[in-house]
Amino acid sequence: MxxxxxxxxxxxxxxxxxxxxxxxxxxxxxxxxxxxxxxxLIDPEGPDYCGDFDGDGEPDCPLSGYVPDTNPWWCNSTGSGGHHVDSAYTGMTKGELDPESCETLTYELKDAIEWATQWPTLGDAEDSGYTMAVGYTEGMGTHHVMLNGFSMDNPGFDPQEPEFPGTRIDDLFEHDRPEFLMYAGVERGSELVGFAWFVHSTDDLPPEGFTGSNDWWHRHNSLCFRTSEFLVVGEDLDEETCDGRGGVNVILGDYWMAHAWVIRPWLTYDDVFTNHHPCLHEGGSENDTAAECWGESTEHVGHDI
Structure with a gap:
């Protein structure tokens, strides 16, 4: 048995x-x-994954998750770009780029990251000669610019038709060298969160800009500057109010600005080119990546400038 x-x-x-x-x-x-x-199967948001952009077998960080012929988040923008949407984009929508355009845009953004991250903190930037043109502002952080000795107090400067000789604020778009670096606060240790391009064009035609059609540029028609500091103290102010702040109204209707959010963790997955970040609060930046703002749409955050 x-x-x-x-x-x-x-x-x-x-x-x-x-x-x-x-x-x-x-x-x-x-x-x-x-x-x-x-x-x-690749998690493009995973902090440990980086794409090999140049094919040398080594990962190229920090713009991660890129695989040729795929559609990473920075190649598929939605929405209207936030506030300051210019009439030049009336009737237009953002969307998915074709694979060839996506690959080119990836290299363009990667170049900008590599250049801007030479100055990872505000202290690094100011030690290298950058000037804070815009103080910490909700949704944007600071805006730091390299003036190379330029001053609005120069006798030849015309606030009605401004030019900025000696700086890179001109009619040339350089994808790899944004005019402004943006930081999470005004302390020396404040981290780099993003950057912005500022290019002269005409009042009805934005610059050619990046590959694809998702980089919607905006304008600040009039900014009140304390000219001796190159510091913005208001936007669209009447002459009396601007003068009361010790400033001069500078007409900038022919100058166009675009932001990009590709510095970890300050990524804006729904629109890489939106002009504000929801975790840069009015009272300061949110550093807890588990906070609710990191999951919010970038469509609904305002700022004063």
């Missing part, structure tokens, strides 16, 4: 193996029906 039972047990074990294998293979096949491309 014992021998007979043993034989039956061995038979069952042997015959169960192939059935088990078939079931496993069938399950895998069914699961794979939902995976059209293995790149879908």
């Amino acid at each position: 014992f021998v007979r039972r043993s034989a039956i047990l061995v038979f069952l074990l042997l015959t169960s193996v192939p059935f088990s294998g078939c079931l496993a293979e069938e399950s895998i096949k069914e699961d794979n029906l939902f995976i059209d491309d293995e790149s879908e």
